Amino acid sequence: MGLYRDEAVVLRTQKLGEADRIVTLLSREHGRIRAVAKGVRRTTSRFGSRLEPFTHVDLQLAEGRSLDVITQAETLHPFGARVGADYERYTAGTVMLETAERLVVEDKEPALQQFLLLVGALRAMCEQDRPAGQVLDSFLLRSLAVAGWAPSFDGCARCGLEGPHRAFNPAQGGMLCATCRVPGSASPAFETVALLGALLAGDWDVVEASDVRHRREATGLVAAYLSWHLERGLKSIALVERV
Amino acid sequence: MYEGIVQDLIDELGRLPGVGPKSAQRIAFHLLSADPVDVRRLAQVLVEVKERVRFCSVCGNVAEEETCRICRDPRRDPSVLCVVEESKDVVAIERTREFRGRYHVLGGAISPIEGIGPDELRIRELMTRLADGAVTEVILATDPNLEGEATATYLTRLLKPMGLRVTRLASGLPVGGDLEYADEVTLGRAFEGRRAVDD
Ligand SMILES: [Zn+2]
Ligand SMILES: [Zn+2]
Numbered sequence: 001m002g003l004y005r006d007e008a009v010v011l012r013t014q015k016l017g018e019a020d021r022i023v024t025l026l027s028r029e030h031g032r033i034r035a036v037a038k039g040v041r042r043t044t045s046r047f048g049s050r051l052e053p054f055t056h057v058d059l060q061l062a063e064g065r066s067l068d069v070i071t072q073a074e075t076l077h078p079f080g081a082r083v084g085a086d087y088e089r090y091t092a093g094t095v096m097l098e099t100a101e102r103l104v105v106e107d108k109e110p111a112l113q114q115f116l117l118l119v120g121a122l123r124a125m126c127e128q129d130r131p132a133g134q135v136l137d138s139f140l141l142r143s144l145a146v147a148g149w150a151p152s153f154d155g156c157a158r159c160g161l162e163g164p165h166r167a168f169n170p171a172q173g174g175m176l177c178a179t180c181r182v183p184g185s186a187s188p189a190f191e192t193v194a195l196l197g198a199l200l201a202g203d204w205d206v207v208e209a210s211d212v213r214h215r216r217e218a219t220g221l222v223a224a225y226l227s228w229h230l231e232r233g234l235k236s237i238a239l240v241e242r243v
Numbered sequence: 244m245y246e247g248i249v250q251d252l253i254d255e256l257g258r259l260p261g262v263g264p265k266s267a268q269r270i271a272f273h274l275l276s277a278d279p280v281d282v283r284r285l286a287q288v289l290v291e292v293k294e295r296v297r298f299c300s301v302c303g304n305v306a307e308e309e310t311c312r313i314c315r316d317p318r319r320d321p322s323v324l325c326v327v328e329e330s331k332d333v334v335a336i337e338r339t340r341e342f343r344g345r346y347h348v349l350g351g352a353i354s355p356i357e358g359i360g361p362d363e364l365r366i367r368e369l370m371t372r373l374a375d376g377a378v379t380e381v382i383l384a385t386d387p388n389l390e391g392e393a394t395a396t397y398l399t400r401l402l403k404p405m406g407l408r409v410t411r412l413a414s415g416l417p418v419g420g421d422l423e424y425a426d427e428v429t430l431g432r433a434f435e436g437r438r439a440v441d442d
Binding site: 012015016017018019040041042043045048049052053054080081083084085086087090091094095097098235236238239240 | 260261263353355356357358360387388389392393396397400418420421424425426429
């Protein structure tokens with residue numbers, strides 16, 4: 001039975017048997033991993049908080065027949081502790097975990113960019129105190145871009161004509177010029193479109209200077225864009241607390 | 244695959260929490276070789292528990308009547324309310340003999356990834372219960388893991404503006420575990436050392 005090391009973010013935990021958990025992880029080198037953590041629900045467990053969702057851990061795993069087994073875990077970033085004490089972060093952060101789990105489809109297929117995006121978003125939210133709702137929106141746009149569905153907020157998504165444009169349509173891939181515009185498109189404010197571009201680029205100066213009205217509108221459009229690209233909706237997205 | 248009813252039994256057992264296909268098979272063959280009297284008694288209890296046991300209309304704990312034993316006990320202090328996730332947490336806390344107030348069982352913890360939000364738990368019932376002002380302290384005894392912590396955070400924000408003393412079990416309970424696994428001494432100490440939550 002082979003041993004291997006990797007670093008990972010805990011995406012989800014499920015109870016298994018009396019005291020174990022199945023832990024779903026997004027790792028740097030092995031992509032998504034599902035592994036068993038033995039005895040973690042007992043209060044005497046040596047893993048303790050290290051295998052709670054959001055925690056960035058350094059792991060040693062033993063390859064198993066169906067699921068691998070976690071044999072060592074050391075905390076790199078205790079994001080979980082900072083998320084649990086802030087309800088807005090908890091609900092926004094959970095959508096990030098569920099999105100990462102969903103977008104990385106295969107177990108053990110490397111997904112380095114998605115891993116780096118997730119760690120970056122958790123740091124932005126927990127260490128740099130960026131607003132949780134906007135970190136989430138930015139993470140969703142960038143994750144979709146990594147998955148091959150980069151939205152266009154500047155040039156027309158169909159003909160490439162330089163913007164700014166008025167119409168937004170998730171099915172067409174973003175903003176549309178007057179000629180390419182299709183029925184059923186939204187007409188967001190210019191400031192909202194600029195905000196969406198900043199969220200995609202990670203331009204926090206622009207994001208943090210934006211006002212609530214445009215943030216709300218951008219959030220709605222990000223959600224529409226996300227649900228167009230995901231087959232099934234995310235369970236956690238309806239529970240996000242927005243201020 | 245086994246024939247007909249044996250496979251049905253294995254399938255049914257396999258649907259229970261924590262029972263994998265191998266354990267289901269093991270339990271099934273244990274039952275097949277067990278004394279018929281024992282098996283009949285087990286079947287009887289299964290049927291009866293579903294018929295007789297319900298949830299206390301006040302606190303949500305398992306009860307054999309409209310309300311549970313603790314809610315009916317006049318010696319329990321009505322001014323202190325301990326909020327827990329599940330009925331088995333009530334059992335764990337009762338074992339410590341440290342707590343003389345009453346309980347409120349939420350029915351789980353807020354877990355957005357499972358689609359469980361505040362509306363899926365007995366939080367509205369909690370707010371209704373607190374409305375008459377008889378309770379002055381609420382102890383948040385959710386599990387010392389992420390979901391339990393986040394649920395306590397949510398409740399604190401809801402309860403603080405009502406002018407209640409809101410307390411959380413003292414740290415010392417190892418993080419990541421289930422409350423039900425804490426030993427009596429540790430849990431009793433966590434109760435004694437509970438601290439007001441400052442948000
Ligand atoms: Zn065009
Ligand atoms: Zn009761």
